Amino acid sequence: EPASSLPHHSFLAGKTNLFRRKKNPFSPSSGEMAPLPSHPITTRHVLSQLLTLLLIHSSATAALPVNVWPKPTSISWSSPHTIASLSPTFQLDYPSSNRYLSAAVSRYHRLISSERHRPISDPTAKFSTSPTPLQSLSISVADLAAPLVHGADESYTLTIPNYAAADATANLTAATVWGAMRGLETFSQLVWGRLHGRRVPIGIEIRDAPLFGHRGFLLDTSRNFYPVEDILRTIRAMSYNKMNVFHWHITDSHSFPLELPSEPGLTAKGAYGRGMRYSVADVGRVVQYGYEHGVRVVPEVDTPAHTGSWAGAYPEIITCADKFWWPAGSSWADRLASEPGTGQLNPLHPKTYTVVGNVINDIASLFPDPFFHAGADEVVPGCWKTDPSIQSFLSQNGTLSQILETFINKTFPQIISHNKTAVYWEDVILDAGIKVNPAVFPPEHTVFQTWNNGPNNTKLLAAAGYRVIVSSWEYYYLDCGHGDFLGNDSQYDPPPTSSDVDSNGGSWCGPYKTWQKVYNYDITYGLSEVEKGKVLGAEVALWSEQADGTVLDGKVWPRAAAMAEAMWSGNRDEKGRKRFAEATDRLNEWRYRMVGRGIKAEPIQPLWCLRNPGMCNTVQPFVPQ
Numbered sequence: 167e168p169a170s171s172l173p174h175h176s177f178l179a180g181k182t183n184l185f186r187r188k189k190n191p192f193s194p195s196s197g198e199m200a201p202l203p204s205h206p207i208t209t210r211h212v213l214s215q216l217l218t219l220l221l222i223h224s225s226a227t228a229a230l231p232v233n234v235w236p237k238p239t240s241i242s243w244s245s246p247h248t249i250a251s252l253s254p255t256f257q258l259d260y261p262s263s264n265r266y267l268s269a270a271v272s273r274y275h276r277l278i279s280s281e282r283h284r285p286i287s288d289p290t291a292k293f294s295t296s297p298t299p300l301q302s303l304s305i306s307v308a309d310l311a312a313p314l315v316h317g318a319d320e321s322y323t324l325t326i327p328n329y330a331a332a333d334a335t336a337n338l339t340a341a342t343v344w345g346a347m348r349g350l351e352t353f354s355q356l357v358w359g360r361l362h363g364r365r366v367p368i369g370i371e372i373r374d375a376p377l378f379g380h381r382g383f384l385l386d387t388s389r390n391f392y393p394v395e396d397i398l399r400t401i402r403a404m405s406y407n408k409m410n411v412f413h414w415h416i417t418d419s420h421s422f423p424l425e426l427p428s429e430p431g432l433t434a435k436g437a438y439g440r441g442m443r444y445s446v447a448d449v450g451r452v453v454q455y456g457y458e459h460g461v462r463v464v465p466e467v468d469t470p471a472h473t474g475s476w477a478g479a480y481p482e483i484i485t486c487a488d489k490f491w492w493p494a495g496s497s498w499a500d501r502l503a504s505e506p507g508t509g510q511l512n513p514l515h516p517k518t519y520t521v522v523g524n525v526i527n528d529i530a531s532l533f534p535d536p537f538f539h540a541g542a543d544e545v546v547p548g549c550w551k552t553d554p555s556i557q558s559f560l561s562q563n564g565t566l567s568q569i570l571e572t573f574i575n576k577t578f579p580q581i582i583s584h585n586k587t588a589v590y591w592e593d594v595i596l597d598a599g600i601k602v603n604p605a606v607f608p609p610e611h612t613v614f615q616t617w618n619n620g621p622n623n624t625k626l627l628a629a630a631g632y633r634v635i636v637s638s639w640e641y642y643y644l645d646c647g648h649g650d651f652l653g654n655d656s657q658y659d660p661p662p663t664s665s666d667v668d669s670n671g672g673s674w675c676g677p678y679k680t681w682q683k684v685y686n687y688d689i690t691y692g693l694s695e696v697e698k699g700k701v702l703g704a705e706v707a708l709w710s711e712q713a714d715g716t717v718l719d720g721k722v723w724p725r726a727a728a729m730a731e732a733m734w735s736g737n738r739d740e741k742g743r744k745r746f747a748e749a750t751d752r753l754n755e756w757r758y759r760m761v762g763r764g765i766k767a768e769p770i771q772p773l774w775c776l777r778n779p780g781m782c783n784t785v786q787p788f789v790p791q
Contacts, residue, residue: 232289232356232367232370233285233355233752233755233756234352234355234356234372235355235407235727235730235731235752235753235756236407236408236727236730236731236733236734236735237731237734237735237749237752238352238372238373238374238735239373239374239375239377239734239735240372240373240374241370241371241372242370242371242372243367243369243370244328244369244370246291246292247289247290247291247292247367247369248291248292248293248294248328248367248368248369249289249291249292249293249294249365249366249367249368250293250294250296250299250300250365250366250367250368251294251299251300251363251364251365251366252278252299252300252357252359252364252365252366253299253300253301253302253334254299255301256278256279256299256300256301256302256303257301257302257303258271258274258275258302258303258305259302259303259304259305260304260305260307260346261305261306261307261310263310264307264310264311264343266314266343266457266458266460267305267307267310267343267346267347269458270343270346270347270350270458270459270460271305271350273458273459274350274351274353274354277354277763278353278354278357281354281357281762281763282359282360282762283357283358283359283759283762284358284359284360285358285755286754286755286758286773286776286777287755287776287777287779289358289365289367291367294328294368296329296334298329298334299334300326300329300334300335300336300366300368301334301335302334302335302336303335303336303337303338303353304335304336304337304338305338305339305340305346305349305350306337306338306339306340307339307340307341307342307343307345307346308339308340308341308342309341309342310342310343312341312342312343312344314344314410314457314460314462315462315535315536316379316380316462316536316537316702317379318342318344318379319340319341319342319344319345319375320342320344320345320348320375320376320379320408320410320460321340321341321345321373321374321375322338322339322340322341322345322346322348322349322352322372322374322375323337323338323339323340323349323371323372323373323374324336324337324338324349324352324353324370324371324372324374325337325338325370325371325372326356326366326367326368326369326370326371327368327369328368328369329368336353336366338350338353343460344410344460345375347405347459347460348374348408348460349372349374351405351406351408352372352374355759356370374735376408376733376734376735377733377734377735377736378701378702378703378704378733378734379410379702379703380410380411380635380702380703380704380705380733381408381409381410381411381703381704381705381729381730381733381734382409382410382411382412382413382464382635382703382704382705382706383400383404383409383411383412383413383705383706383707383708383722383726384413384415384466384637384705384706384707384708385397385400385412385413385414385415385708385710386415386418386707386708386709386710387414387415387416387423387444387710388415388416388417388418388419388420388421388422388423388475388710389418389420389421389507389709389710389711390710390711390713390714391421391423391438391442391714392710392714392715392718393715394444394448394451394452396715396718397412397414397452398451398452398455399719399764399765400412400718400722401452401455401456401459401461401463402459402765403719403722403723403726403760403763403765404459404461404726404730405459405460405461406760406763406765407726407727407730407731408730408734409461409726409730409733410460410461410462411461411462411464411703411705412452412456412461412462412463412464413464413466413539413705413707414452414463414464414465414466415466415468415539416444416465416466416467417436417467417468417472417473417475418468418472418475418507419472419473419474419475419503419507419508419509420474420475420507421436421437421438421442421475422435422436422437422475422476423436423437423438423442423443423444424443424444424449424467425443425444425445425446426524426525426528426529426532427446427528428524428525428527428528429479429521429524429525429528431478431479431480432475432476432478432479432480432521432525434478434479435478435479436475436476436478436479446532449532449533450532453532453533453534462535462537463533463535464533464535464537464538464539464589465529465532465533465535465538465539466539466540466541466589467525467529467539467540467541468540468541468542468543469511469522469540469541469542469573469577470510470511470513470518470542470545470570470573471510471511471541471542471543471544471545471546471549472509472510472541472543472544473509473510473511474487474488474503474507474508474509474510475509476509476511476521477509480517480521482515482517483511483512483515483517483518483521484509484510484511484512485509485510485511485512485549485550485552485553485556486502486503486508486509486510486548486549486550486552486553487508487509488508488509489502489508489552490502490508491503491504491505491506491507491508496548499547499548500548501546501548502546502548502549502552503546503549504544504546505651505711506651506652508549509549510545510546510549510550511573512550512553512555512556513569513570513572513573513576514553514555514556514559514569514572515555518573519576519577522577523577523580526538526577526580526581526584527580527584530581530584530586536585536586536587537586537587537589537613538581538584538586538587538588538589539589539590539615540577540578540581540588540589540590541590541591542570542574542590542591542593542594543590543591543592543593543594543617544591544593545566545570545593545597545600547566547599547600550566550569556569566599566600567599567600567601567602570594570600570601570602571602571603571606574594574602574606574607575606578606578607582611587611587612587613588607588611588612588613589612589613589614589615589635590607590612590613590614590615591614591615591617592614592615592616592617592618592623592627594607594614595607595614595627596618596623596626596627604630607632609630609631609632609633612632612633613632613633613634613635613702614627614632614633614634614635615634615635615636615637615705616634616635616636616637616638617637617638617639617643617707618638618639619638620638620640620641620691621638621688621689621690621691621692621693622692623638624636624638624689624690624693624701625692625693625697627700628693628697628698628700628701629697631700632700633700633701633702634700634701634702635702635703635704635705636689636701636703636704636705637704637705637706637707638687638689639675639707640675641679641683641684641687642679642684642687642704642705642706642707642729643675643679643706643707643709644679644706644707644708644721644722644725644726645673645675645707645708645709645710645711645712645713645721646671646673646675646676646677646678646679647670647671647672647673647675647676647677647678647679648671648672648673648678648712649671649672649673649712650672650673650674650711651711651712657672658672679725680725681724681725681727681728681753681770682728682746684706684725684726684728684729684732685728685729685731685732685737685746685749686732686737686744686746687729687732687737688737689701689703689704703733704729704732704733706722706725706726706729708721708722719765719766719767720766720767720768723757723760723765723766723767723768724753724756724757724760724767724768724770727753727756727757727760727767728749728753731749731753737749747783750770750771750782751775751776751779753770754769754770754771754775754776755776757769757770758776
């Protein structure tokens with residue numbers, strides 16, 4: 167039915183108070199990135215750098231008239247820049263037949279009517295001569311039934327005209343409910359000021375759509391537990407940043423906190439405690455909250471490795487369970503796990519497939535998203551080799567890769583039988599030791615998530631015809647650079663004269679990934695145009711060996727916001743130059759606004775820098791010493 171003929175509903179604002187860690191942490195890198203082009207340091211090169219820095223300095227000192235994060239793909243503001251008041255009875259008019267849009271409108275009504283954000287530096291604009299404040303925002307949606315899936319149209323157009331007194335209305339048009347949510351977020355960021363002095367730019371038009379359809383965040387809730395409220399707050403922060411995928415790495419060797427109707431013993435024996443579980447109702451609450459915020463919830467139950475927590479309920483199907491992870495006197499190659507916490511499913515035990523089948527069925531039922539993440543990373547040879555049945559198989563010229571392929575051949579069809587797309591970590595076809603023939607994975611049913619070797623592995627997967635999600639640890643692992651968690655690690659006591667292990671943050675994936683590092687990563691670097699088309703987008707990840715809800719916000723934000731803008735509108739300006747310098751003041755301002763919205767994002771600069779635009783930049787070229 168045409169959107170214009172659907173019933174509309176209005177909210178009055180102001181009337182009432184409505185309102186992986188992956189990879190071996192203790193051994194050398196498994197691969198190197200392709201070297202980037204190098205240039206000799208010449209006088210011309212130094213002068214070029216200096217000119218670039220001077221341009222950056224001059225452009226960054228100009229006060230930004232409006233700030234929207236992530237930056238829209240197209241924004242035009244008629245000259246002279248003009249602002250107007252927002253009416254105390256400001257209305258949001260919208261088609262009310264979609265419950266997720268209704269929830270979003272209600273939420274943004276409360277936010278717009280209650281937020282008291284005042285920019286650190288006042289926008290430079292003149293006040294409108296019209297005595298009439300902006301009265302309403304009219305929302306039109308072409309397709310109210312479009313589902314929230316990968317590829318959903320998130321485009322929108324927002325127009326706030328230089329209105330006459332009789333027509334003080336802004337307009338938001340979107341192809342889908344999900345695009346309307348992005349437009350509502352943009353409008354909310356255009357409003358600033360106190361209760362009786364809220365301002366909004368007029369004569370402005372924003373046409374916006376994301377570069378990449380997958381803009382996600384991975385949270386590991388197995389190594390340390392996160393209460394549901396932490397997850398909901400994270401999803402809310404993601405919606406502020408127009409991110410749209412919450413990758414929930416729910417289980418691992420350390421704990422199994424998810425209650426499953428068909429396998430209650432996994433949680434009873436595998437969770438840290440009664441207060442550290444996610445019930446079926448909790449999952450429903452998270453999924454529903456995600457829909458209301460335009461955020462897909464994609465579950466990951468990692469198999470066949472990373473399953474030590476299953477051993478309490480089913481010790482017979484888990485190899486090397488509860489053993490010391492790196493036995494004394496053994497080489498790294500003979501370890502049982504890549505970090506403390508051992509255990510892998512035994513693909514040769516028949517009962518394995520009964521249990522895994524029940525888990526797949528329950529996960530497919532609990533999580534409606536079409537993506538099903540099945541893990542399949544970091545299968546450690548030493549763990550499987552401790553099992554007598556596997557030893558016997560190997561003695562008859564069998565291989566560990568054949569064992570892994572047996573597991574995939576039995577579980578992959580079950581996943582796609584639920585009309586799901588199977589997502590796997592890259593290891594399952596790229597690992598140097600244990601891997602599966604790619605022919606097992608039809609590209610139309612498979613997505614791979616890459617985390618090693620930067621754009622090199624992305625290219626390998628895309629060139630093979632697979633869709634790819636990029637989570638390169640070199641850029642996107644937010645837990646890195648914070649040390650490691652072994653209690654008696656002697657590498658932290660080097661002689662004072664030796665090279666300091668902490669030079670890389672004391673962790674395998676150090677150093678710390680700064681927001682600039684995150685922002686500047688070109689996830690399609692070195693790819694052909696066809697290969698670029700295979701890249702769905704990216705995810706930043708927080709593996710939780712040293713994180714829980716007490717530090718969640720500061721570890722994630724605003725670095726995840728940096729990725730969000732790079733995935734939404736890119737990290738380059740209209741001339742193709744990296745725009746991280748220009749983005750600094752905007753991200754700084756946005757971080758303060760996020761804090762005002764209850765997200766405890768860490769600061770990126772002293773407040774002094776925002777109050778003194780340009781003074782925290784440099785005009786000196788950076789020349790290697």
